[in-house]
Amino acid sequence: MGKLMDETGEIGIRYLGVARQATFADVVDENGWKIRSRGHRSFPNTYEKINAFTFPTPQAGADIALWRYNQDEYKESFCSASTWNQLRSKKERVTWRKLVWFSQAVPHHSFMAWLTFRNRLSTGDRMRLWGITQGCTLCGEVNETREHLYFACPFSFMIWLNTAGQLIGEGITPDWDDTIVSLLQPGRTRLDSILVRMAFQTVVYTIWRERNSRRHRGDAYSYY
Template identity: 40%
Template sequence: MFISLLRECLPEVAPILSSEVDDIYLWKPRNNAASSSFSTASTWEALRTQGETVFWHRQVWFQGRIPKHAFITWVTARDRLGTRDRMRRWGLQVPAGCILCNAADESRQHLFFDCCFSAEMWSFFCARLSITPPVIFEDGLRWLSNPSSDEFLKLIIKLVYQAAIYSIWKERNARVHNQSFRPARILIAEIKQVVLARLDPLSRAHNSRRTDTTLLGT
């Protein structure tokens, strides 16, 4: 009786679903128009927390980058690496000194630019590329936005920069965790090899015979 009374009180509602029309899936992220096409990019934009654009984003996420180098550079630019100065601020009992030179406390600025080990690497590539970038980390990122009027040389500089950041951090971790020590010249040779390997397919893609191997020669 109650069900019958309820049906009498409620208005008739036309069925929403129809068996005469095929079902379709529509994707509507946030306030965008609904679409039958799914986009990973729009999904990421809908899910991620949007922050302010940083001045160095094009210096990190440029076309032709090496992904793992770009990622470490991004973490470094955000000052999120587990350098010893940061770990000590967290209350961890770790040595303060730089394991690359044993001459000063480890920090982002010291590890990547002030340390004599890192300076040896930068000196080699700066001499080869005939550049004099700033030695302060943030200033270096700003300078990297336009380090040369030559587009191909600009790409080389960015690749070398990121490869050096990656290699220095990798060597630091190898010494801390594996007690494995390599001289700067070995890292320099590896960076040259990696950058030249990256430049070759990029040159082919642009139908260019130019590789500028002399800039990264011995």
């Protein structure tokens, strides 16, 4: 149930006659628990819990360390996955996760796609918050946003169309939200599904690199 100190506080272990650093071996012998009976008056619930617990005996064998597998289950072997699931802060799954994390993806492409879905790229609308004016270096649009870059920008849409047009067919669109809906539509074969996701991530990554390359070179359609 945890540490006795957490249950009763400093005054509680004094009432029960238990040292701060005491272990099980210090507070139990063949006759039972070595705790003061007067603790029952001040901490009746704790006292009842302790006395209801079967105290350890040599006949029961040596103690072993157990790892918490989930909320109510312990195992002798350590599992990194279950430990991580207990430590991390869980949030609701997003619908676009399948477009970002899959075994065939290129890691840095997946990371770029994740940043894009989180809208964490330094596009013009976000740079304005930092006092920097930056238009679309691909087509000259003054108001550069994620939605413009993917794929309302004529330049980026042509890249997207030429790369994934045959795979997606009539579902291909310059609208960001519609594109995500189209990519998540069921009905594709496993191979086509993998190819579409890889094409999407590759285009997202390539467009961002080209956009930054033009910005740093100071090519046409750069605005500062």
